[in-house]
Amino acid sequence: MDRPSWAPGEVDLDRPSAARVYDYYLGGYHNLAVDRAFAEQAMKAMPELPLIMRTNRAFLRRSVRHLVGTGIRQFLDLGSGIPTVGNVHEIAQAAAPESTVVYVDKDPVAVAHSQVILEGNPRAGVLQADLREPHVVLDSAPVRELLDLDQPVAVLMFAVLHFVRDDEEAAASVRRLMGALPTGSYVVISHGTHEPVGERGREVERLYTRTDNPLAPRNQAQVAKLVSGLEPVEPGVVFLPLWRPDGPDEVDDHPERSCTYGVVARKP
Template sequence: MERPTWAPGEVDLERPSAARVYDYYLGGYHNLAVDREFAEQAMLAMPELPLIMRTNRAFLRRSVRYLVSQGIRQFLDLGSGIPTVGNVHEIAQGAAPGSRVVYVDKDPVAVAHSQVMLDGNDNAAVLLADMRDPESVLAAEPVNALLNWSEPVGVLMFAVLHFVDDYEVAQQTVRGYLDAVPTGSYLVVSHGTHETVGERGKQVERLYTRTDNPFTPRNQAQVSRLADGLELVEPGVVYLPSWRPDSPEEVEDHPERSSTYAMVARKV
């Protein structure tokens, strides 16, 4: 397979990438034939997957706007993925110019494209790192150059913790960042579940073992425990379309079809 100009040398062209598959679901073009083939197989089991990904992006927009309304002006987006329209810095800086954003991802394709997108934006940066190592991420130069640890931070984990297979590691990862940020900071999480899709979801889960990020769905109670010690923002842990929709039309008759929980919580 010929290597695309946008794919760094360390990218395995024969193995699907969860970040590139997500990009394909959203209609992007930073993906390979192996990613598209994988996505099509997954959609045979769950045809609603692209809709779920778009619903997750809508939650990103609503939650970031909410944090801005609460005075948050700096954001740490962990597992940020390949840039698509409506990124955190676009939403935050559009609502509050001067907002500062640091993206973190371990996928070199995601980081390379983020660097291009952020060129000339002095209030946004990207870091190539594994978010499961909070100590290293928090010590990194781009993070400390933009984020002021004496001010509240929005810690964002959109559709990424379900790629951490060990639940204890997922909890420790969240806690590692929350321990570093001051009171008044927020945690935002969206997390996949199979509580309503049964065997179809299990088929997708099995497929994801072929990617660089196997998928581990969790139930509502497990997602809720990720915010232990924090103050949940109403309406709590709910399916994506039900978290503070902009209009009644955004809430589907069956929001559980999003197969993803959403929550926002405040450190008190």
């Protein structure tokens, strides 16, 4: 297969990647035949997957706007993915132009495409790194240049911690990052769960073992544990549509169909 111009040499063209599969669910075009075939198979088990991803992006929008409203001006977006419509810097800088954003992803396509769309934006940068190595992220050039770690930072972990299979490793990643940041910092997490779908979810989990990003769905109590020691803001750990919907039109009668919990928590 010919390598597309946007796929760096290190990309294995024969193996689906979570970043590119997610791009396909959202209707993007930075994906390969192997990703599309994989996504179609996953959607046979769970046809609601594209809806789940759109619900996740809507939570991203609402929570980032909320944080700007509380005065946050610095964002560290971990597992930021391939840029799509409504990226964190666009939302934050539209509300508060001085906001700074560092995107971090381990996927080379996500990083390369982020570099392209951030060209000419002096307040946003990107880093290729693994969130399980918080010291690498915090000591990196983009973080040092764009974030003042003596001032509150919002650490964003949208749809990424369910790719960290080890419970303690996932919790430690949050703990170490938040431990390095001052009082008044926040973490935002959205996290997949099988609770509402049972066997269909387990089928998707089995499929993801074929990617570099096997899934680790967690239940509500396990997601709450990821923010222990922090103060979840109202309404706590809830299915995404229940987290501060924008208005009556956004109220969803079946929030559990999002199969994803969301939480915003503040460091006391």
